[in-house]
Structure formats: structure tokens, C-alpha cells
Amino acid sequence: MPDTPTSDFSAQSPLHSHRYRQRRDRLARALITAGGIGVLLAVLAIGVFLAVEVLPLFLPFSSTAPELELSALWQAQPYADGLEYRWLPYRLDEGEAAYVSLVPLAWGTLEAAAWALVLAVPLALGAAIHSSLYMSRPLRARIKPTLELMEAMPGVVLGFIAGLVLGPWVEQHLAIALTTVLLLPLGVIVLAGVRRCLPSSWRLVLSLRWASMWLIPWLIVLVWLAHWLAPLLEGWWFGGDLRLWVETQLGWDVEARNALILGLAMGFAVMPGIYALAEEALVDVPRDLSDGAQAMGATRWQTLTRVVLPVAWPGIFSAVMIGAGRAVGETMIVLMASGNTALMNGNPLDGLRSLAASIAIELPEAGPGGTHYRLLLLAALALFLFTFLVNTLAELVRTRLRRRFRMLRSDS
Amino acid sequence: MNIPGHTAVPPARSGRWRGGEGPWAWWCAMAVALSLLMLGALLVLLMSRGLANFWPASVHQLTLADGSQVIGVPVETRQRPEDAGSERRYFTANRDASGGIWRWVNVEDIRQDSAPEDLVHIKRMRWSDFLGRLVAVNIDGRRFDGELAWQRLEERLDEIRQQRQLRRELEATQIIPLIRRLESSNGPESNHDPGSNSDDVRIHQQLAELQQQARDLQSGMTGAVLILETAEGRRLEQPLEEVDTVLRPNAMSAWQKVGRWSSGVWQYLSEGPRAANTAGGVWPAIFGTVLMVILMSILVTPFGVLAAVYLNEVAHQGRLTRLVRIGVRNLAGVPSIVYGVFGLGVFVYGIGGQLDEWFFAETLPSPTFGTGGLLWASLTLALLTLPVVIVATEEGLARIPMHQREGALALGATHLEMLTRVVLPMAMPAMLTGVILAVARAAGEVAPLMLVGVAKLAPQVPLDGEFPWLHLERKFMHLGYHIYDAAFHSSDVQAALPLIYATALLLVLVILVLNLTAIFLRHYLRTRHGAFARQ
Numbered sequence: 001m002p003d004t005p006t007s008d009f010s011a012q013s014p015l016h017s018h019r020y021r022q023r024r025d026r027l028a029r030a031l032i033t034a035g036g037i038g039v040l041l042a043v044l045a046i047g048v049f050l051a052v053e054v055l056p057l058f059l060p061f062s063s064t065a066p067e068l069e070l071s072a073l074w075q076a077q078p079y080a081d082g083l084e085y086r087w088l089p090y091r092l093d094e095g096e097a098a099y100v101s102l103v104p105l106a107w108g109t110l111e112a113a114a115w116a117l118v119l120a121v122p123l124a125l126g127a128a129i130h131s132s133l134y135m136s137r138p139l140r141a142r143i144k145p146t147l148e149l150m151e152a153m154p155g156v157v158l159g160f161i162a163g164l165v166l167g168p169w170v171e172q173h174l175a176i177a178l179t180t181v182l183l184l185p186l187g188v189i190v191l192a193g194v195r196r197c198l199p200s201s202w203r204l205v206l207s208l209r210w211a212s213m214w215l216i217p218w219l220i221v222l223v224w225l226a227h228w229l230a231p232l233l234e235g236w237w238f239g240g241d242l243r244l245w246v247e248t249q250l251g252w253d254v255e256a257r258n259a260l261i262l263g264l265a266m267g268f269a270v271m272p273g274i275y276a277l278a279e280e281a282l283v284d285v286p287r288d289l290s291d292g293a294q295a296m297g298a299t300r301w302q303t304l305t306r307v308v309l310p311v312a313w314p315g316i317f318s319a320v321m322i323g324a325g326r327a328v329g330e331t332m333i334v335l336m337a338s339g340n341t342a343l344m345n346g347n348p349l350d351g352l353r354s355l356a357a358s359i360a361i362e363l364p365e366a367g368p369g370g371t372h373y374r375l376l377l378l379a380a381l382a383l384f385l386f387t388f389l390v391n392t393l394a395e396l397v398r399t400r401l402r403r404r405f406r407m408l409r410s411d412s
Numbered sequence: 413m414n415i416p417g418h419t420a421v422p423p424a425r426s427g428r429w430r431g432g433e434g435p436w437a438w439w440c441a442m443a444v445a446l447s448l449l450m451l452g453a454l455l456v457l458l459m460s461r462g463l464a465n466f467w468p469a470s471v472h473q474l475t476l477a478d479g480s481q482v483i484g485v486p487v488e489t490r491q492r493p494e495d496a497g498s499e500r501r502y503f504t505a506n507r508d509a510s511g512g513i514w515r516w517v518n519v520e521d522i523r524q525d526s527a528p529e530d531l532v533h534i535k536r537m538r539w540s541d542f543l544g545r546l547v548a549v550n551i552d553g554r555r556f557d558g559e560l561a562w563q564r565l566e567e568r569l570d571e572i573r574q575q576r577q578l579r580r581e582l583e584a585t586q587i588i589p590l591i592r593r594l595e596s597s598n599g600p601e602s603n604h605d606p607g608s609n610s611d612d613v614r615i616h617q618q619l620a621e622l623q624q625q626a627r628d629l630q631s632g633m634t635g636a637v638l639i640l641e642t643a644e645g646r647r648l649e650q651p652l653e654e655v656d657t658v659l660r661p662n663a664m665s666a667w668q669k670v671g672r673w674s675s676g677v678w679q680y681l682s683e684g685p686r687a688a689n690t691a692g693g694v695w696p697a698i699f700g701t702v703l704m705v706i707l708m709s710i711l712v713t714p715f716g717v718l719a720a721v722y723l724n725e726v727a728h729q730g731r732l733t734r735l736v737r738i739g740v741r742n743l744a745g746v747p748s749i750v751y752g753v754f755g756l757g758v759f760v761y762g763i764g765g766q767l768d769e770w771f772f773a774e775t776l777p778s779p780t781f782g783t784g785g786l787l788w789a790s791l792t793l794a795l796l797t798l799p800v801v802i803v804a805t806e807e808g809l810a811r812i813p814m815h816q817r818e819g820a821l822a823l824g825a826t827h828l829e830m831l832t833r834v835v836l837p838m839a840m841p842a843m844l845t846g847v848i849l850a851v852a853r854a855a856g857e858v859a860p861l862m863l864v865g866v867a868k869l870a871p872q873v874p875l876d877g878e879f880p881w882l883h884l885e886r887k888f889m890h891l892g893y894h895i896y897d898a899a900f901h902s903s904d905v906q907a908a909l910p911l912i913y914a915t916a917l918l919l920v921l922v923i924l925v926l927n928l929t930a931i932f933l934r935h936y937l938r939t940r941h942g943a944f945a946r947q
Contacts, residue, residue: 021826028828035715036722036727040740043798043799044743046746046750046751046754123447134433146448148931152856152924156856157856157916160896161454164899164912189435211444212441216449219445219446301437326745332892335859335896336896336899336900359749360862377757395738
């Protein structure tokens, strides 16, 4: 560096200032490079840290886990009478025989994610199709940021509503919840049928382009109707008490904090992300294709199913995968809405415990360097790898799809 | 293509759904409507429950079929199974007199339901609220009855409130710092007996004086006793210094209620929590959340921008850079709890433990930086939001037309000058968007904080008048964790529920405002760069 660094370099001789500026530029570039690489390395260090910390579990002669057999992590162990998968890590701290099977936690994680996707994917794809195909432009410009706001809802609030408000309510009013789910699609079709018999001036007001707005009051009416219909339905089919019927006929426990409620809350959290990516994939499809199909007399729905979807499905697939990644790692909703019991059954009305929730609950109490600590880090590593791989795959699919669209556009 | 007039053309008439799009199109529309409805229902629920909590609800007096009296605030009515009538839950308070604060009453059993104006609702420091009647007030041995009692009571309550405020300030600004200084000079390493040091003696004297002052203030508050009567006719004596507010909700006009409501909201925002986080306010949690988020954005902005500038402007655009870019993008999808684990393992146990060994060895084994704290929480969240800032900034940089850069370079600017004078100012709104999105994400994130430094109850905020003013090693309270804790670790969730709603509403409002700002900023950015592209 020159010994007279002034900010006003124009006052100095042109040659000197030029050299000074060149040097400063080189220095700054070196600093930016170093800093940038440093930050990137720090971000990417997460995986390395987890792998290094977990490694002692798998080394044959390590001192950290003398009492632990690795097969206990994924194989059923003798428990009470029979072989079972159990997650009872606190026995480890007390020096007793360990039951540290990660299987029930992984099962809980996947079950929760699966229910979330079952609820979120139809909603998100339906919304994406409607807003890319039918919705009026000004409305679409408003709806997209609104759904983005939905994504920003903090998990702890969703978990609270699901676990403390919705869960107990649904437990009490199982029949109403079931009737609502059945009634909504039916009611919407009925309304669509009624609309066709209306005079055309009415039909113009109640257009499909604005359907997402004027359907809302009708949905509220339907929910109210469900309140009224539920006791009738319960009386006809389930002998007057749906909950009793579920418990006796299906042999399922009904818990207030169950996988379905959890799936609803998590579906709410995951849906906007899937929607945004799926909509992007649908809109990105070159217009020539769909215009061509419509010119041949296809309806918009036929265009969608025969032309647009076959082209755009990798994009939609990657949207769903990214949603799955988010659902697998969601912590607060699972923690608050699932009951956190490490069960392994397919009953959607029972509780579960996920990997992420286990980490959040147990890690502060597990001593650093101990076996329990490393097991939880192994769970974190599993989450990290899963989400990272799923996201990378989705990203690759999307990049390839985009390239294909670009080629399609340049062909025409 | 959106050609005006083209959209009204009736679609093709074929198939079973003659002239229509079929049921699926309607179900798709329903998906949007349902999502909006759920979002709206959530917001309305939070709004109504969260704000109604501060409204002074009218108190009812019931006469039941067996002749007994109940005084309470109705909370909910439930239909009992098999047409066995309905029951209503009343908030009857008075934990000291009756043991519980809720009572279920059969609606059919209610013979008489009235709302007399003389019923009082007293918010107390202990034993939850009181519902009943005010018989008399005893102030310094003199007894006042009737309306006079009310006047004296309110005057006295104002005095007590001021004294309480004075005492709190005295404690926070003078006594606690002194105790801290004593603790730090009498560490376990320096084992001289207290008092041998002249400085210590001075501090002890000062402390004794201050504590005497505090005791005087405290004793100035005593002397007034309320004589209360419960619904069953039992008399209670309630010392006035343990009373927060006294209301006669049934005698209040609508305007008085509005005034009471707004002062209730203000108290909630400005005071600390009481009764194991199930009552009182959330000021420390608001403060902790905001401070943590500010620290996080100070940490994340320079690093995020640096990495983005490197990736987009300096690095050779090859296969490796592309891979790194995909990697960074994907880190935004890695679960937040994994970042929490990283923060705990590397920042708290690793760096924090090492710092303790080097600089705070005298206080070991009780950790200073080797346990969760404000600094580690901010760092963890900064790492968590780094991908958000990098991606947003990179998008902004990529939107700047190449000819702007080429123009600057052609005029003789060096790379650095081109960056600082042309590119970065143009990318400013993008960076801001990124930072705001990062802040919005960080404000709602709770799971990693549970590992790296949030506390259920932190009596002191991490910022005060004591050197070095900002205490990075302290634990802090957080709005999101406050919700989780009150919802899952309180003994009576029903009693805590109204406050949880209010806290959830507050958190959602903060996040909505931040997100809306980001959305508008991005909109502004797009239109501006649209203008650039057209030039």
C-alpha cells in the first residue's frame, strides 16, 4: 500500500493514482475472495461438523459407546415379551440396557411428512393450476403474495393452534370434521351445477376467473351445514358416536394431538412453498403449446391434462420434493401438535414423535460427547443429508426443465 | 395471452360438462378458496381471542337450583353428549378461597343470572384474580365503607403503583449492579474475607443504605387492607400492596371499558411476566426478540453480501461455482433444528467452552460463554438466514444489466470502483429485501433457539447501564419460545390461553409487517429494473 492513502486520488499524479487504484483493487478483490470463500466454507461446514461428531459411534474401538451395539439402532430388540423398536435413551444415561432404536423416530418423521403432503399437495397443485390457468390477472397478482404470507406464519403459532385449539376440538367433534371434509368438494360441485342454470348475467358475475373469491362465503356456509348434518350422518352410519365406533370397530386410539391434526398444521405450512414452485413450473411452459391445443378446440382443462402437465411434471415433482424436505425438518409444529410419543403404528388418530422434535427436547439435556448426544447428532445428520439430497435433486430437475423450456422456445 | 375482449368468448361446447371445464376446475378453485379461508380463519381467531383478552368482561352472579351462589365470568358453553343438556364453564378465580379457578355449571341448574354493579374483579400478584364484593377498606387502622371506600382505595392504589415503580427502578439501576460488583470482586479465586478491602467496605455500606431505602419504600406500601366477600359469603383480607388493579366491570361504561382495554394492552406490552409466564406482560420477550434479531442482521448482512458479491462478480463462473451456488440455495431448505445442533456443538460447546477456559477460568465450572446466550443465538440464526441473504442479493446482482458494468469499466473505473459505485447501489433494494426476509424468518424461528440460549424466564434484559452494557453471554426471552413454554409447561393451560393468543397475535403481526415490507420492496425493485431493462 502507498504511504499516503487518501480517498481523493484525483489530486495526485495520474500515474501514481493509477497504480494506487490498481493495487487497492487487487487487494479488495483478494479480500472479497477470501471473505466469500470463508463464508461459503462456514456455511458448508455444517455437514462436516455433524459427520465428524457422529463418526466415533461407528469406530470399532472408540471409548464413547462401549455399551452400544450398532445394530440396536435399526433392529428390533427384546423388550417385555417380544421384539420391539423402542426409543428410551434416558436409560443410557442411567447405565441400563439401552433401547435406542431410531426406527420409531424415523417412522414418526415420515408419517408426519406423509400426512402433511397428503393434505398440502392437492391444495397446492389445485391452487397452482387454478391460478396459472383460470384466475384473472389482477387477482393473481394479489393472491401470490397473500399465499407467501401464509408461508411466513411461524411454526410455533401453527403448532399452538393445532395442538391446543384444533386438536381438542376435533377430538370432541370428530363427526363434524369428517362431514366437513366430505361436504366441501360435494358442495362446490353442487354450486357449480346451480350456476349453470342461472341467467348469463349472473354467470358473468360468478365467473370461474373470480371463483376463488366468491367460493369463500359458500365454503363458510358449507362448514356451517356440516355442523348441522354431522349428527344425522353419525346416527346413520356410526351408531350415534363416531369416536366410539373408531375405537371399537377399527381399534384405534383417538388422541387430541394426533397425526392428522399435525398433518393439517404442517400441510398449512408446507402448501405455499409447493404452490409457488408448481405455479412457476406451470407458467413457464411455453405458451405456444397451450395456445396450439386450445386453437384445436380443447378446453383449458383438456389442455392442462394432455399438454401442459406432461411437459411441466418434473417441475411439479421437484416442488413436491422440496415440500417434503420442509415437512421432514419442521420442528415446532411436530413438537406442539403430535404428543411426542414414540409409537409405531399406522393409526392417523394417534400420536407420534419425530427426529427433529427428539433433538429439540433431548439435546439440551444430553451431555456433550456422550452416546446420547452423538445419537441425536446422528439424527440431525440424517435430517441434513435427507433434505440436502432431496433439495439438490429437485434443483437439478428444475434446472434441466428450464433448459428444456428454453430450447422449446428457441425452436419455435 | 390476455387480449382484452377475448376472455369472454364462450368456451367449446363438448363432453358431459357441456360448455364447462369439468368438476376438476371447480375443485382447483376450491383449493385456492380453502387456503385463503384457512389463513383468514387463523388470523381472525388470533385477532379476536388475542384482543378480547384485555376487555373487562362483565361478571355474573348465579343462583343455582340448590340455592348456592356462584360469581364468575362465563368462558364457554358445551353441549353434553346424548342430549343431556349443556354445561357452561365459569372463571370463578379465588384460588385462595376455593382451591380452583374454574367451575362447570349445568345451564339447567341456573335459577337466576344477574350482573350486579357492585361485583369487583381484582387482579392480584398471587393466588390468581379475585371475584366477589368489596365490603370495606382498612387504611392505617381507619375503616371506610361504601363509595368512600372506592375513592380511598383508588387514591391509595395510585400511590402504591408509584412507589412500586420507584422501587423497581432502584433495584434495577442501583442495587443489582452493586451486587454484581461485589460478586465479581469476591470470586472463588480471590479468597480474602469480605470486608478486608476498603473498596468492598464502601460498597457494602452503599448496598446497606440502598436496601434500607428499598425496605422503606416497601413498608410505605403496606398498611392498607381490603376486606372482601366471596360468593359463598366468606370474608377475606387482602393486603393492598399485592393488588395490581381493582375493577367494577359491571358498573363501567363502554368508554371506560375502552380505556381499560387500551391500558391493559399497554400493560401487556410494557410489563414483565407474572405467575410462571401465565399472566402479566411480555416486555422482556419483545426486547429479547428484537435485540437478537438486530444482532443477527448486523452479523448476516456483511457476510451475506460479501459471499454474494464473490459468487456473482469475482468468482470464475465455472462448474464449481455453479455447484457451490446450488449448495447454498439448498442450505435454505435444511431444517432449522440442524442449524441449532450446529450452533450448540460448535459455538456453545466448542468456541464458548474454549473462551471460558481462556478468559473466564476463575468462574468455571459454571460457564460464562460455554452455555447458550444471546451471542450464540444471534450467530446461529445469522448462519441460518445467510442463504436467504445470499440468494436475494445474488438475484439483485444478476438483474443489473451487463452494460452498466461494461460502461463503468470502459470509463476507466477499476473493478472495485465499479462494484462500490455502480453495482452495489443498484443492488441495494435487493439486499434490503434479503435482509428483511432474513429478519422475518429469524423472528419466527424457535427450534434452534431452544438449543442455543433462549430462557423460560430471564429476569434481566441483556442490555443495561452496567459495563459493557450489552451482555452477549446472557440468556434472553423470546416471543416464540414464550408461546411454547406457556402452552406446554404451565400447570393450567386454560388460564394461560388468553395470553398465549395475545403473544401469538403479536408475533404474527411483527412477521406480517416485515414480510409485507419485503414484498413491497421487491415489487418496487422489479418495476425499477423493468425500467432499466427497457432503456
